[in-house]
Amino acid sequence: MRNTDKLTKRALSLVLCLVVLVSAVAMAVTVNAADNAEVAETGAETYYLWGEHTNGPSFSGTTPTGTFTYDSSKGYYYCDVADASNDYCFVVSTVSNSAAQAQQNQAVTTVSGGQKYYVQSGNYGGKNCMHLWNPSGDKLRIYFMSPSIGLVVVGLDALETQPATVKPTSAPATQGGNTNPTSAPATQPGGSSDGKNYVYCENEAGWSAVYAYMWNGSSDSNAAWPGVKMTNIGGNIWRYQFSKSYQNIIFNIGSNQTQTTDLPFPGAGYCYNNKTSEWSVYDTSPLQVSAFTTDLVSPQYNGVGITLNADANGEGTVYYKFSVTGTTGTTVLSDFSTRKSVLWTPQVAGTYTITYDFRDAAGNTNQRTKSYLIEDGSVSPTPYIKTVTPAGGEIQRNKSVTIATSAGGGITGTNLLFYKYTIKNANGSIVNVPYYTLNSSTSFTPTVNGAYSVTVSVQASDNKVEERTYDFTCVGTLSPTEQPETQPPTQKPTQPPTQPPTQPATQKPTQAPPTQPPTEHSAQPILLGDADDDGDVNVMDVTWIQRYELSIPLYTPINLVNADVDRNDDVDIVDATFIQRFISGIIHDFDEIL
Numbered sequence: 001m002r003n004t005d006k007l008t009k010r011a012l013s014l015v016l017c018l019v020v021l022v023s024a025v026a027m028a029v030t031v032n033a034a035d036n037a038e039v040a041e042t043g044a045e046t047y048y049l050w051g052e053h054t055n056g057p058s059f060s061g062t063t064p065t066g067t068f069t070y071d072s073s074k075g076y077y078y079c080d081v082a083d084a085s086n087d088y089c090f091v092v093s094t095v096s097n098s099a100a101q102a103q104q105n106q107a108v109t110t111v112s113g114g115q116k117y118y119v120q121s122g123n124y125g126g127k128n129c130m131h132l133w134n135p136s137g138d139k140l141r142i143y144f145m146s147p148s149i150g151l152v153v154v155g156l157d158a159l160e161t162q163p164a165t166v167k168p169t170s171a172p173a174t175q176g177g178n179t180n181p182t183s184a185p186a187t188q189p190g191g192s193s194d195g196k197n198y199v200y201c202e203n204e205a206g207w208s209a210v211y212a213y214m215w216n217g218s219s220d221s222n223a224a225w226p227g228v229k230m231t232n233i234g235g236n237i238w239r240y241q242f243s244k245s246y247q248n249i250i251f252n253i254g255s256n257q258t259q260t261t262d263l264p265f266p267g268a269g270y271c272y273n274n275k276t277s278e279w280s281v282y283d284t285s286p287l288q289v290s291a292f293t294t295d296l297v298s299p300q301y302n303g304v305g306i307t308l309n310a311d312a313n314g315e316g317t318v319y320y321k322f323s324v325t326g327t328t329g330t331t332v333l334s335d336f337s338t339r340k341s342v343l344w345t346p347q348v349a350g351t352y353t354i355t356y357d358f359r360d361a362a363g364n365t366n367q368r369t370k371s372y373l374i375e376d377g378s379v380s381p382t383p384y385i386k387t388v389t390p391a392g393g394e395i396q397r398n399k400s401v402t403i404a405t406s407a408g409g410g411i412t413g414t415n416l417l418f419y420k421y422t423i424k425n426a427n428g429s430i431v432n433v434p435y436y437t438l439n440s441s442t443s444f445t446p447t448v449n450g451a452y453s454v455t456v457s458v459q460a461s462d463n464k465v466e467e468r469t470y471d472f473t474c475v476g477t478l479s480p481t482e483q484p485e486t487q488p489p490t491q492k493p494t495q496p497p498t499q500p501p502t503q504p505a506t507q508k509p510t511q512a513p514p515t516q517p518p519t520e521h522s523a524q525p526i527l528l529g530d531a532d533d534d535g536d537v538n539v540m541d542v543t544w545i546q547r548y549e550l551s552i553p554l555y556t557p558i559n560l561v562n563a564d565v566d567r568n569d570d571v572d573i574v575d576a577t578f579i580q581r582f583i584s585g586i587i588h589d590f591d592e593i594l
Contacts, residue, residue: 048093049079049142064093079142090130090142196241199249200271200282203236207253207274210238214246214265226252226259237271237282287314287364292356294372301377302349303408305387308333308356309341310368316361317485324372325353339484339553345387349376380409383417383458383466389543390550392470394478395446401472402546402573403454404441404580406539410460420457426450440539441580446474481551528590529579531563531571532556538583545576565590 051065068077130142201210213227222228222242227250230238251274252259260274271282283289291311300306312318319336327350334342336359346352351373358366377384386406395401403421410417418436423444425431432444436459446452452472459465529537531544533556541563548558549572563571565578581587 047077049090050093051081051090065090068092081142197243197268198239198241198282199265199268200240201230201238201251202271202273202275203232203238204273204275207258209254210274211252211254212240212242213250213252214242214248216245216247222246226254226256229254242268283366285364285366286362287312287318287358287360287366289356289358289366289368292368292370294354294370298371299373299375301380301384301386301408302347302374303345303377303386303406304384305343305345305391306372307341307343308354310356310358311340312358312360312366314358314360314362314364318361319359319485321355321357321359323355323357325355326350330355335486337484337486346374349374377408379411381412381460381462382464383410383460384408385456385458385466385468387539387543388454388456388468388470389539389546390470390472392472393550395452395472395474396478397446397449397474397476400443400445400573402441402443402542402577402580403456403470404539404542404546404576405456405458407440407458407466409466410458410464412464413461416461418459420459422455422457424453424455426452439584439586441542441577441584443577446472449474449476478550481553483553527562528565529562529582531558531575531579533559533562537579539580542576542579542583545571545579546573549573549576566593 047068048064049066049068066079066081068079070077199212199214201212203210210230210232211227212230213221213223213225215221228240230240233239246265249263249265249272250260251263251272260272260277263272266279269282270279272279289310289312291309293309295307295309296304308322310320310322312320317338319338320334320340321336322333322342322344324331324333324344324346326346326348328348333344336357344354351371354370354372356368356370358368384407386408388406389404390401405419407417407419416438417440418438419440419442420434420436421432421442422430422434423432425446425448432442436457450473452474453469454472455467455469457465457467527535527537529541531541531548532554534540544554544558545563546552547554548563558571560571563575565575565582578587578590578593582590587593
């Protein structure tokens with residue numbers, strides 16, 4: 001299944017930036033070694049690096065991939081990976097004949113670097129692994145300062161120009177309290193409404209006081225250890241105003257008894273939770289963003305439909321705008337409206353920035369961005385699902401429903417893709433006969449109200465399978481679909497007008513303009529089946545007809561002339577079925593159905 005395969009193989013690959021000017025982001029991979037950080041500093045322990053060129057490593061054999069070398073001048077162990085192209089999983093062990101010494105709890109952070117290589121932590125084959133995907137084949141260095149801090153990955157070229165993070169000489173070596181490391185989140189708007197630079201700590205761990213120790217090097221810090229006591233501004237939130245840029249921070253209780261690990265500092269306006277070890281934006285805007293997500297994690301292949309979701313609370317009605325920026329510019333997927341989600345189907349591989357804009361009725365604004373990687377799936381041996389139509393929602397009892405799938409990949413063997421649909425009712429009973437076929441669509445008629453699920457399986461000729469499940473609700477009568485409010489809120493004027501407008505009112509024409517046809521489709525060449533009017537007949541045309549039938553909003557108007565393939569002056573699900581047969585090669589011309 002593409003989703004699961006992504007999570008275990010490449011998922012979450014571009015969420016965080018690997019190199020932050022002079023420090024690398026630590027990765028939370030813990031090994032069964034002494035918890036005392038001085039072990040790593042003295043070089044008293046030996047660590048072995050095990051690697052497998054697979055996404056499900058067994059780490060068989062008795063010879064590790066490499067041995068970590070202790071660098072006393074920098075205070076960390078390192079192992080250079082000379083050839084790190086393609087996919088590798090690594091795990092660290094304290095003994096030379098077993099990789100099973102690594103703890104089997106799943107790590108929690110993900111880092112990426114320079115659009116060249118990507119690192120993901122996770123549990124592979126029962127081992128707590130670091131998964132490396134490096135399409136460029138760059139040479140990498142893997143190192144860690146102590147077992148409690150975890151792994152760090154940087155390119156060798158980065159090491160030549162950027163020194164490793166220096167631990168503060170005045171801070172005690174012993175780590176206490178909550179020591180789970182974390183990485184800085186993706187860049188988001190920060191700062192404060194008064195223009196000052198603040199860092200926040202959500203004291204969910206219940207410390208009696210919270211101190212902030214910030215530094216760039218051993219001689220450049222905000223104060224002597226343990227730093228500056230933060231101010232409780234209400235509830236569990238503590239705040240500290242800083243006057244210059246710092247790259248690292250430690251939150252502590254005012255002594256070395258309870259403190260965090262060395263944390264890369266993401267910048268002004270961020271809040272650290274000392275219980276969950278997570279950074280988040282401390283948003284002081286009156287328009288509070290509560291969600292900005294994608295239903296599929298990055299990366300995905302081109303042609304895959306990705307749903308963007310957003311939610312916020314503000315003064316009155318909140319309006320949402322979705323846009324994406326790539327190498328060719330910015331595309332607005334949905335301008336300001338009350339619609340909280342939109343479908344994005346990128347066709348070109350590359351790195352995109354997704355922008356979520358928020359505005360409420362009072363004119364307050366906010367914004368969030370997210371980086372997303374789209375890969376070229378034209379040569380992928382693994383099958384993947386692009387879109388399934390409809391992908392959930394309401395279906396009507398005793399009315400036929402057609403499920404159509406657009407898929408890609410499977411470039412192996414015969415290059416054929418096979419489709420299977422497993423349909424279950426509210427009782428969990430399978431109501432059809434699932435089997436693989438070359439037909440990319442299926443139809444069924446729900447007979448009872450309640451929940452239905454459709455599991456779509458796509459199999460390549462080498463038996464690799466991707467699956468996704470979609471949920472439906474069967475009802476007697478479909479709920480009326482309301483169009484989202486698209487009028488953006490009126491901005492309040494900052495100054496009242498000083499004089500009335502001088503422009504006279506528009507005069508009504510004395511002669512009525514010629515009547516315009518409802519659409520310009522009739523002036524265009526007729527391409528039967530091209531319902532979305534994009535010059536091509538594909539599964540999206542089926543989607544357009546189905547949405548039209550269910551009164552679901554369309555991004556572009558349906559071309560009713562092209563959509564009416566059976567030419568009975570009525571566009572309905574029958575036309576969609578004929579288009580599916582045409583796409584599948586069952587029929588070769590729409591004249592065959594007349």
